Amino acid sequence: MPELPEVETYTRYFARHALRQRIVRIDVRDERILGEIRKETFVRKLKGRRFTEVRRHGKHLFARAARRSEPDVWLHLHFGMTGDLAYTRGELPRFARVVFDFENGSRLAFEDMRLFGVADLVSDPDAFIGDRGLGPDPLQLTQKQFAALLERRRGAIKPLLMTQEVIAGLGNLYVDEILYQTGIHPRRAVDRMTDAEGKAVFAAMRRILRATIARHAREAGLPADSLIHHRETGERCPRCGGTIQRAVVFGRTTYFCAKHQR
DNA sequence: GGTAATGTTAGACT
DNA sequence: TAGTCTAACATTAC
Numbered sequence: 259m260p261e262l263p264e265v266e267t268y269t270r271y272f273a274r275h276a277l278r279q280r281i282v283r284i285d286v287r288d289e290r291i292l293g294e295i296r297k298e299t300f301v302r303k304l305k306g307r308r309f310t311e312v313r314r315h316g317k318h319l320f321a322r323a324a325r326r327s328e329p330d331v332w333l334h335l336h337f338g339m340t341g342d343l344a345y346t347r348g349e350l351p352r353f354a355r356v357v358f359d360f361e362n363g364s365r366l367a368f369e370d371m372r373l374f375g376v377a378d379l380v381s382d383p384d385a386f387i388g389d390r391g392l393g394p395d396p397l398q399l400t401q402k403q404f405a406a407l408l409e410r411r412r413g414a415i416k417p418l419l420m421t422q423e424v425i426a427g428l429g430n431l432y433v434d435e436i437l438y439q440t441g442i443h444p445r446r447a448v449d450r451m452t453d454a455e456g457k458a459v460f461a462a463m464r465r466i467l468r469a470t471i472a473r474h475a476r477e478a479g480l481p482a483d484s485l486i487h488h489r490e491t492g493e494r495c496p497r498c499g500g501t502i503q504r505a506v507v508f509g510r511t512t513y514f515c516a517k518h519q520r
Numbered sequence: 521g522g523t524a525a526t527g528t529t530a531g532a533c534t
Numbered sequence: 535t536a537g538t539c540t541a542a543c544a545t546t547a548c
Contacts, residue, residue: 261526290544317527339527340545353545372544374527413537421537422528431526509539511524523548533539 260317260337260375262396262427263470268335268343269314272321275345276358276366280308281323283359291355291368293376303331303379304358313383315395316426320383331379334386338374343367392426396463399425404460408448415451415459416444417508428463430510431486432470436462438485438497443519444507489513 260268284301286292292300307323314320319335335341344351344367354367356377368377380386394403407424418424419433428436437444440458442451451459470480480486483496490513493502500517 264526336527339525341527371546372525372527374543411536417538420527429526506539508537509541510527525546527543529542531540534537 260339260341261429261432262317263432263467263474265314265317265319265337265427266397266471267474268337269312269319271343271345272309272312272319272366275364276309276321276360277312278308278310279360279362279364281305281358282361285357285359286355287357288355288373290373291370291375291377293378295378300377300379304333307331309333315383315387316392316422317429318383318386318392318426320380320386329381331381332383334376334378334380334383335368336376338370338372338376340372341368341370341375344369387426391423393422393424394426396425396427397467399460401457401460404463405453405456408451408456411448413448414445414507415442415448416512418448419459419463420508420510427467430512431489432463432466434489434513435466435480435485437519438514439466441518441520444505444512444514446520485513485515 281304284304286297286300289297304323307325309321310324311322317336321333323331323333345364347364350357350367351369353369353371355370356368358366411418416433416437419428436459439462442455488496488502491504495502495515495517498515498518500515502513503516505512
């Protein structure tokens with residue numbers, strides 16, 4: 259389930275289990291997950307190294323793999339639509355695509371059923387973020403900076419929030435949730451939003467992301483009156499009694515309340 | 521069997 | 535130019 263809150267959860271999971279561990283073996287079980295990099299290169303560059311730091315930007319995870327007196331290499335993971343991590347001593351997940359074996363006998367599996375994710379290597383995460391043109395991470399953004407992102411924009415709010423080059427980390431589910439909780443229609447033109455609405459979107463974004471990250475840690479979800487539990491046409495809106503509608507916006511299935519989202 | 525799925529991207533259109 | 539749409543990628547679950 260990889261949007262920003264999930265990738266943040268994977269990052270913490272990585273830190274908890276895989277940090278400071280030496281990689282003794284790497285098993286690329288399906289090369290299609292590697293993108294451009296060759297399997298031999300990927301394995302050769304990581305083997306024998308130790309993960310010393312893990313970072314996240316938007317939906318991207320970076321883990322520094324260090325070896326004394328050699329330049330750092332960073333493992334870069336993108337989780338696509340169905341990516342996940344599993345640290346285990348026992349059975350591997352069915353769709354494990356890359357498996358890192360550690361000195362202590364445990365293994366970290368990068369699994370991804372649909373193979374839309376990527377595992378590769380980068381020399382510097384900041385350079386990667388710059389090259390890719392990724393926007394700022396929503397959790398490291400002030401209200402003022404967020405307001406600046408909306409300035410001089412045409413078009414609808416949902417596509418804007420989904421565009422990783424504008425702001426990095428939001429996906430289909432959480433953008434719908436943010437707009438639902440602020441009462442803004444997904445197709446509302448950005449230049450027809452008030453300053454107060456902009457502030458409300460910013461506040462909801464932070465609130466929802468933080469709450470989701472916090473609740474992932476406890477295996478719970480967003481409150482029962484959140485849109486995420488009612489993503490079905492014809493559902494009764496738990497906030498205003500309106501009807502949940504479905505539309506396609508920016509190529510993605512979008513749910514919203516026809517009554518209170520304007 | 522048809523459809524849709526939390527993502528990204530190239531190409532085309534307005 | 536900026537914004538939006540479509541199709542494609544691979545695989546499963548309903």
